[in-house]
Amino acid sequence: MAVLNEEQTMLRDAAKSWAQEASPVSKLRALRDSGSGAPFDAAAWAEMGQMGWAGVIVPEDFGGSAFGYLSLGLILEETGRTLTASPLLSTALIGASALTLGGSDAQKAQWLPKIAEGAIVTALAVDEAAHHAPERIALKAEKSGDGYALTGKKTFVIDGDAADLLIVAARTSGKPGETAGITLFLVDPAASGVSRKHLALADSRGAAEITFSGAAGEVLGAVDKGWDVLEPVLDRARIGLSAEMLGSALQAFEITLDYLKTRTQFGQVIGTFQSLQHRAAKMFTDLETTRSCIEAALEAIDAGSTDNRAAASIAKCKASELAHLVTNEMVQMHGGIGMTDVHDAGLFLKRARVTEQLFGGAGYHRDRFATVSGF
């Protein structure tokens, strides 16, 4: 755990007790079993908003607390522990980042206060296929009157079905694969020309496929220069998601560790078996080194670092590998009970697999890290 100031410690403690008491894993299970298809519990999100969590990185001028990314990461870690479904990542981190980094004064004034109070949900619509590839954007935006009309399809848009505001990466020039020629747009999902379809993913959260047929978009940032905002926003998303994944992995590990300490086989507590001890110690090693990468990345953003590409790729790569390992070990070390739906292991495993892929998996980030490192 990073060295925290008093503010951060209080925030972390508040997040921990709220998550454990008001939003345990059973809440996600109930949401899933309700069959409502709701991507998160609206009442819980309202509580998070009241506690000020939606405005943690929003500048004070726009109603936020400007505590910074490390602070937001602490909350994401704690809500990650209990697999809390909420638009904290999509809105409080991604939406707030995109508007802060790319928005005009007017756009900031219009949207950031709403984000800060938890009044709206935002969603970033980037990918158009099953694998993360933000530079392969094909969705077209064409001049139409004094605005733009968007045509094309986005998929796996996290919280896309609940969003009140879409931030859409579209192509205004160039061709898929090029980073130049991408422009970000604000789109009202209720406007004509936008249709949304819920995607039921394994993690029981909300994702959507969104079709745009000449939908009106308002430019966010500079035309054709969207990459200059999109890439830093994606890096923040990767780092924030990694913090959430760290929390989930830590919780999965601790549940497993408890099981190792209580379950007996052949007259022995299974945690006394050395092969399991060493596997647990290696997981702990990965947890600690991954934490260091994530916290350092969050701190770097707060310190004003402008190029967080390498830090984000390290964080997301290691978080993905960690999530994969720990959830597999969680099931294996629990044995049969871990295979049953009544146990939480499956929920941790399914959420892990989805988060591993979101914003690029371990392989994607190994490649990206090498590229940004010049090899």
Add this chain to the structure above:
Amino acid sequence: MAVLNEEQTMLRDAAKSWAQEASPVSKLRALRDSGSGAPFDAAAWAEMGQMGWAGVIVPEDFGGSAFGYLSLGLILEETGRTLTASPLLSTALIGASALTLGGSDAQKAQWLPKIAEGAIVTALAVDEAAHHAPERIALKAEKSGDGYALTGKKTFVIDGDAADLLIVAARTSGKPGETAGITLFLVDPAASGVSRKHLALADSRGAAEITFSGAAGEVLGAVDKGWDVLEPVLDRARIGLSAEMLGSALQAFEITLDYLKTRTQFGQVIGTFQSLQHRAAKMFTDLETTRSCIEAALEAIDAGSTDNRAAASIAKCKASELAHLVTNEMVQMHGGIGMTDVHDAGLFLKRARVTEQLFGGAGYHRDRFATVSGF
């Protein structure tokens, strides 16, 4: 172990007792410490020749026994167990394969009987740089009178310093990277225009850098079509080397297993520690599955299979990974004593690292296997 016929069983048993009694690891150590730079013990090679091992794959018409590749693989495995330095691979397998697959009747009649009786050493000169890349041949062969003159450099030629006959892959047309335009040549290393330099590798065996300056070469096989012989010969080399590596890995494993059964720490035989037990069991798993691949590949050649590319890449990839793992574990499980030069662990580890690279490492063959499998 494959199901053997009587002939093969006798051959295997003979190889085992000869290697254990006449050629233990201490022989390699003595060869190394002699400082002579000799790549192998000439007297031992003479004994191998007398036992008929040099002619195991040579057709009967040319003085061999034509027992086949599985039989030769059994001998290589047994000599691999004791790290026996000999030209068995370079001559009895590679030289005999190249002449059998590519030679004219006259060339076969001239060389195969000599190979079969162990009277000569042959060496295949392929690579020109530190990484195996047989299609990147640049060494030039140009028409000169009624023959060819070779100009260029080969390196890491196994047994190249002791060879009486060189089989040289040269370029007669096309450019490095193309498989067409390669031609194989027989070259007398004592002829003018050939100079050799010994390369002292970590495994204390013989390898040479060979410079050709207009050296005379006799075409083996068809001009520009050398790849059609070279690739199958290399695949046989890879499979044969894998058999040797399997033997070395098996011996390293068994020495380590013995140590686990006798060494005590904290009042316990260390082989009772479950984490070491599981690591040993995983090594055993890799040994068994690797053995299956190698034996199947040897049997496939004997059965007349013409395309052994995938089989060779599987065998060499898995043998390389196995050698790497087992020798690392050998040192680690032995602790400090395994780090000392008086223990054999270092000899197994150094030989492993060289053989891992020869004819392509694990990464090379992962790539090649995928390519030949169509992905």
Add this chain to the structure above:
Amino acid sequence: MADFGATELETFRIEVRDWLAANYPPSLNAPMDDESESPWGGRRFNPTNKDAKLWLDRMAAKGWTAPMWPTEYGGGGLSREQNKVLESELRRIKARPALMSFGVWMLGPVLLEYATEEQKQKFLPGIVKGETRWCQGYSEPGAGSDLAGLQTRCEDKGDHFLINGQKVWTSYADQADWIFCLVRTDTGKKHEGISFVLFDMASEGVETRPIKLISGSSPFCETFFTDVKVPKDQLVGKLNGGWEIAKRLLQYERQNISAGGFGGGAGIDVVDAAKDHVGVDEKGRIADADLRARISTHKMDSAAFQLTVRRAEAEGKASKGPSAATSIIKYAAAKLNQDRTELTVEALGLQGLGWEGDSFQPAEIGALRSMLRAKANSIEGGTSEINLNVVAKRVLGLLDHQ
């Protein structure tokens, strides 16, 4: 069994081929309508396509649902070589299996070895014909890998046994007609207090409750026995001698896994998934080099596994006693299937993480559920940890921790 030479085998091959041409229902060439057509047999077997039942009956009449069992119990009486011919001909026409059966795979072999003549006559023909669907009553709640710690009580009540207790992980107990069940007949001993009994799942006092898995399906049940009366002639082998039978049966179960590995080639191939969803470069290589290298490793491991199964079989057949390689097969098979299904999901990207709905192909949803299901491969029928212990101790000769 006759020892056929090559010519006789070819004659047999032609007979099989002709018979299949005449008897394999053409309607079965289509994909299954639904799960009901999975030919598990038994009282409840009622496939949508009735030809699935016809095919079972025709094969059973030849004894080819248990091809190598003796003809006196309804089996096919084929030699090993003939059976290979039969299997290859069935593969050639891509025939659906006529019968899937724990009776054939697990129970039958131990009955042939341990049962009385009366028991063989009573139970084996029903297995061959697919009339009786069997389930396995081994695991108990909380016992996990320590199978011999089982607690289900079986008391001798003079003219019958009385069984009380609870089993778990009973495959398809809610679908089965009969159960082969390990029970405790002596509470004073551990391994020597276990017996092997058979009884009807329709007996009074038997209750089953399906267990929902993380994959969403419920192939297993919790099974409860309350004062279940069992005739004494349904004890197999000696009283308190069930542990030997239990272990032998587990060997058959593992051999069954050896034959095909877990999961086999079912579902989307990982290479196809990668080519479709990741794309290929100008040389036809999977565009993601990192993923390609890992798929290559997996495909090699898969080949190595198949070659090891084949080698172990050949070595076993060469009568050198069971090959040491067999000891690693269950462990390797589990890891292989887990790698395969994980790689497939990864290659599909988020499209491989759909739970339900028409945005996902059934094969894509199947890939996810197979990956989740495969997590049990290293737990069921002996955990990988137990398998590694066994290799370390029995094969490598390492000692128990003191």
Add this chain to the structure above:
Amino acid sequence: MADFGATELETFRIEVRDWLAANYPPSLNAPMDDESESPWGGRRFNPTNKDAKLWLDRMAAKGWTAPMWPTEYGGGGLSREQNKVLESELRRIKARPALMSFGVWMLGPVLLEYATEEQKQKFLPGIVKGETRWCQGYSEPGAGSDLAGLQTRCEDKGDHFLINGQKVWTSYADQADWIFCLVRTDTGKKHEGISFVLFDMASEGVETRPIKLISGSSPFCETFFTDVKVPKDQLVGKLNGGWEIAKRLLQYERQNISAGGFGGGAGIDVVDAAKDHVGVDEKGRIADADLRARISTHKMDSAAFQLTVRRAEAEGKASKGPSAATSIIKYAAAKLNQDRTELTVEALGLQGLGWEGDSFQPAEIGALRSMLRAKANSIEGGTSEINLNVVAKRVLGLLDHQ
């Protein structure tokens, strides 16, 4: 130690910079002529380039060879912040270390904590000045990880101790002036029968024999003690109280590893090796995609390790007690250095497997020998297995096997 504010620290930085400009011998900017210039100090220190000795003497005079030790024992008396400034200024001019010393890294800190005032006065200044080179007498033949099983006898002979026994893995014993040594003073107990003594390696009855390693070098010795007389005032701490001191010293040893990991950035960088020997594609990527992915993983692990060291330090400094992260550092450092050196050798191809001769660059031969040397990283100073046991038991609270 003074608590400097930012301005004071900047003043200090300027002082250091000026002093270095005046005192760092320019000839040391060249690469070392030979191994003799490695500044281990001691009686035998006789570098080819005499400026190496001059640099040691100048730094020692400031106490900056042990910057944070108290000035009364010759140390620099610097605060943690000042020390960081000093280190950063030394890095800035790429200064060679003035002194490499087990005395500074390991012995000194425990003397400061456990020694008598007389002992501190006697031994610490010699360490700071690099006059006395120390070696560590811990491991014994056959003991391996079970350090406390040591057998070297130390008998109380009234006016002196008499030491008989054998040590092994004594780093540079053949070069050292004095030894800090664990000895058995009570044979009836294990941990409570160990004492910590210091003595001169020139004492009668001390013999050293270098051990040749698989890497070809001999940094360690076997060390034999036959009736070695040791004055009783050279016992540190209490009689039979040496185990506590031994453990504390190991902590300093591990912290020392924490600071830099094994091997550090020495030698050929793996990326450079790969670019030179494997080549790059049209986008500047290492042409072997498989190797590139593994190098990428390693470089990320390396970054993660450095960040973890930094975090553990920050957490420790924030006085929350030692960070749990410190427990994994030795294990992670060993693995990292082994990965780094193996990847470098692999990237060099067969050029990285040259043992000697002018066909190979010294750096290439060095890469091979570093790889071989690195195998010991997971053995020396506590094996990785022991480290994992410690994490499992002390940090994770798992119990010993019964």
